[in-house]
Amino acid sequence: MELTNLHSLSAAEAAGLIRDGVISSAQLVESCLARIREVEPGVQAWAFLDPDYALAQARAADERRLTGQPIGALHGVPVAIKDIFDTADFPTEYGSPIYAGHTPSRDATVVALLRAAGAVILGKTVTTEFAYFSPGKTRNPQNPEHTPGGSSSGSAAAVAAEMVPLAIGSQTNGSTIRPAAYCGVVGFKPTHGLISRYRALALSRSLDHVGLFARSIGDIALITERLVGYDENDPDTKPRAPIPFSQIAAEEPPLTPMFAFIKTPVWARTDEDTKLGFAEIIEQLGSQVEEVELFPSAEKAWEWHQTIMSAEMASNLERIWQRSVGGLSEQLRWQIESGRKALAIDYQRALTQITPMQESFLELFEQRYDAILTPAAPSAAPKGISSTGDPGFCTLWTLCGMPSVSLPLLESSDGLPIGVQLVGARNGDAKLLRTARWLAAKMAAT
Amino acid sequence: MELTNLHSLSAAEAAGLIRDGVISSAQLVESCLARIREVEPGVQAWAFLDPDYALAQARAADERRLTGQPIGALHGVPVAIKDIFDTADFPTEYGSPIYAGHTPSRDATVVALLRAAGAVILGKTVTTEFAYFSPGKTRNPQNPEHTPGGSSSGSAAAVAAEMVPLAIGSQTNGSTIRPAAYCGVVGFKPTHGLISRYRALALSRSLDHVGLFARSIGDIALITERLVGYDENDPDTKPRAPIPFSQIAAEEPPLTPMFAFIKTPVWARTDEDTKLGFAEIIEQLGSQVEEVELFPSAEKAWEWHQTIMSAEMASNLERIWQRSVGGLSEQLRWQIESGRKALAIDYQRALTQITPMQESFLELFEQRYDAILTPAAPSAAPKGISSTGDPGFCTLWTLCGMPSVSLPLLESSDGLPIGVQLVGARNGDAKLLRTARWLAAKMAAT
Numbered sequence: 002m003e004l005t006n007l008h009s010l011s012a013a014e015a016a017g018l019i020r021d022g023v024i025s026s027a028q029l030v031e032s033c034l035a036r037i038r039e040v041e042p043g044v045q046a047w048a049f050l051d052p053d054y055a056l057a058q059a060r061a062a063d064e065r066r067l068t069g070q071p072i073g074a075l076h077g078v079p080v081a082i083k084d085i086f087d088t089a090d091f092p093t094e095y096g097s098p099i100y101a102g103h104t105p106s107r108d109a110t111v112v113a114l115l116r117a118a119g120a121v122i123l124g125k126t127v128t129t130e131f132a133y134f135s136p137g138k139t140r141n142p143q144n145p146e147h148t149p150g151g152s153s154s155g156s157a158a159a160v161a162a163e164m165v166p167l168a169i170g171s172q173t174n175g176s177t178i179r180p181a182a183y184c185g186v187v188g189f190k191p192t193h194g195l196i197s198r199y200r201a202l203a204l205s206r207s208l209d210h211v212g213l214f215a216r217s218i219g220d221i222a223l224i225t226e227r228l229v230g231y232d233e234n235d236p237d238t239k240p241r242a243p244i245p246f247s248q249i250a251a252e253e254p255p256l257t258p259m260f261a262f263i264k265t266p267v268w269a270r271t272d273e274d275t276k277l278g279f280a281e282i283i284e285q286l287g288s289q290v291e292e293v294e295l296f297p298s299a300e301k302a303w304e305w306h307q308t309i310m311s312a313e314m315a316s317n318l319e320r321i322w323q324r325s326v327g328g329l330s331e332q333l334r335w336q337i338e339s340g341r342k343a344l345a346i347d348y349q350r351a352l353t354q355i356t357p358m359q360e361s362f363l364e365l366f367e368q369r370y371d372a373i374l375t376p377a378a379p380s381a382a383p384k385g386i387s388s389t390g391d392p393g394f395c396t397l398w399t400l401c402g403m404p405s406v407s408l409p410l411l412e413s414s415d416g417l418p419i420g421v422q423l424v425g426a427r428n429g430d431a432k433l434l435r436t437a438r439w440l441a442a443k444m445a446a447t
Numbered sequence: 448m449e450l451t452n453l454h455s456l457s458a459a460e461a462a463g464l465i466r467d468g469v470i471s472s473a474q475l476v477e478s479c480l481a482r483i484r485e486v487e488p489g490v491q492a493w494a495f496l497d498p499d500y501a502l503a504q505a506r507a508a509d510e511r512r513l514t515g516q517p518i519g520a521l522h523g524v525p526v527a528i529k530d531i532f533d534t535a536d537f538p539t540e541y542g543s544p545i546y547a548g549h550t551p552s553r554d555a556t557v558v559a560l561l562r563a564a565g566a567v568i569l570g571k572t573v574t575t576e577f578a579y580f581s582p583g584k585t586r587n588p589q590n591p592e593h594t595p596g597g598s599s600s601g602s603a604a605a606v607a608a609e610m611v612p613l614a615i616g617s618q619t620n621g622s623t624i625r626p627a628a629y630c631g632v633v634g635f636k637p638t639h640g641l642i643s644r645y646r647a648l649a650l651s652r653s654l655d656h657v658g659l660f661a662r663s664i665g666d667i668a669l670i671t672e673r674l675v676g677y678d679e680n681d682p683d684t685k686p687r688a689p690i691p692f693s694q695i696a697a698e699e700p701p702l703t704p705m706f707a708f709i710k711t712p713v714w715a716r717t718d719e720d721t722k723l724g725f726a727e728i729i730e731q732l733g734s735q736v737e738e739v740e741l742f743p744s745a746e747k748a749w750e751w752h753q754t755i756m757s758a759e760m761a762s763n764l765e766r767i768w769q770r771s772v773g774g775l776s777e778q779l780r781w782q783i784e785s786g787r788k789a790l791a792i793d794y795q796r797a798l799t800q801i802t803p804m805q806e807s808f809l810e811l812f813e814q815r816y817d818a819i820l821t822p823a824a825p826s827a828a829p830k831g832i833s834s835t836g837d838p839g840f841c842t843l844w845t846l847c848g849m850p851s852v853s854l855p856l857l858e859s860s861d862g863l864p865i866g867v868q869l870v871g872a873r874n875g876d877a878k879l880l881r882t883a884r885w886l887a888a889k890m891a892a893t
Binding site: 240312313315316319340341342343344345346347348349350353 | 789
């Protein structure tokens, strides 16, 4: 076994090699740390990283395996955690100077589940300020002059730069799908309520989702399977039978998938490269894709999303706003102040739009289509790091709590990745991953 | 079998006699109809009643029994439905002239469940306007000069006057417990989310509960057992294992119950008769009751309740307000207009208070007490029918979604019933009924 490029392994490959005793977790983590030493100065994906502590976790995992005790599906595999999830052993600063040095004493549910699956918590990754718009220090690993996207900037960049095979992020508007698209990795935002958000920064109960980053759909399925579950501390999670994500995502679809190409009003903002790329995909798919018009009521979704997000952010961040308003960026202050002025009736009216929209989309899936095909962003990563780009292609699906995945299938004329977004039926997460794998294989074959 | 006073039977007795073929459903319903002819002119409990249709349902039930097919727990037993629950075979006017002649085409979930249990839907009972404050025509069967309470006025009065053994009501503030107390019957408001509210008038998702009326705790348990359940159309219901309400309510408590007597700020409004009555109960209970101070934060509960109720009513009744504001009473208009002005942040702040209060009360139950003892209303039914009285003793428990029951254990100096309210731990509904039966038996024995 060649031990120099272990950091390039997929999580599934790495977990298998560790399980079989071919490599140790310490070797894998050392390789990731070497890669980090090499590329981190240019990328700056990490908010907190302690190489010794990472290696200590890896050695403990190796010792445990040697005792013959049962090991988890991610045993010895390093995972990066966006710095809005509480960790008992790392600071958690939410991307804000107000929380400098903040050290929670408990793990977020997703972190606890990762540890239970044997994962090594490699470190905390850079987030924008409170997972909103104001960027952190991270740069796009494909080109440091360009934004990595946000708000899960460090998680997307760390996976793209092969510093770690898996990372946790979040999405309240476009915070997983957009950085995944800009950095050229697979990003996955599951159905709302599928993964617990307990002890993660709460911006908006109605819109907050846990997001996931990997370099393959198989790895996304592997980590999702460990994280899905009921948590009495997250009122939007529900008890449900376990879903064999890895198995379903790996299967051939029983019927050739049908795609609904939906432009949405954001299509007007797409650049030439994106238009050309989608024309190419649509040509490849032939009779397996049909353009579908968005029902007219959904055109207000962006307005409803802003009403809900600003009102819920104003409530969730109220104490911070009251005590430390001077420590907030102007953008965030504006958003909170806009939310503070919102009327309860407008907020509730926006919330009541969600269910009818979900039902309209469900009909689409029940009648004919396996997934919606749409861009992940209007363009490849824009130049400059003062903005994290346009989340508009994610807003509607986040509002409806529908699962979506971004695949790095296209490329701009200057060689930057362009993300293709597939959106599935609510609670059809495993099937969406299977459809995504089918599409990725088809595009790779042509 | 003496067939003249069948209308006085409990639902459990009647169901048993019908099952055993001792009486028919038609005989029972005829007796109820005769009682209605006698007392309805003075009470005016009914919004819609069709004696022929009631008898037709009863005869159909009798025929079904004779075929030997399995029959439900309420087979042939008449039940009254508050006129805010949709019924496919009766008008549903929500107590408002705006809905005069409105005929839904489907049953509310509770109505469908009652039919599935074999019940005869006897008719629809009077509600205040949209289950809010403006009274209907109903009078208190104990004394027609006094209010029956509201908003479930007709349901409470019909059961109290022995026109029907069981009735369905609702509670968003005090709409079940208060009329039960004023009319001298048992009223039960289960834990929020235990019984589906689908196709009932929606005032406030956070506060709306289905309520139940009977003349005994055993009958409350019998009907509750049929109505509890998950309904995918009511997002606050949850799948759960069936609860044997009748069996648990009938058992002796394994330990002598301990009561926490909580006055709440509303105690300042209680009259002499209520104070004397509670002094008597407390003396009877001796060391089984302790006065407990309400934690200070709960004193704002009445304000939070009003914020939530007015904001959610403004949203739920928005279309009616827009199209028919002139058809609304001044009180209701004021409430909606107050809700329309509410800020989303104040509304959300009120909502976030609920969980911490629920946890404080849960501690009380886990540490020492089986039930909270408190009045159902500040006095017996006030004189006059232009108001439905003071709901203040119900507000806190409705806000917290805790189960509560009103027992007609006391009497005012002029012979009107005074309700004793017991409040239980959330989801401890069956145990609360068992405790209530114990208290009723103890008070009857002394």
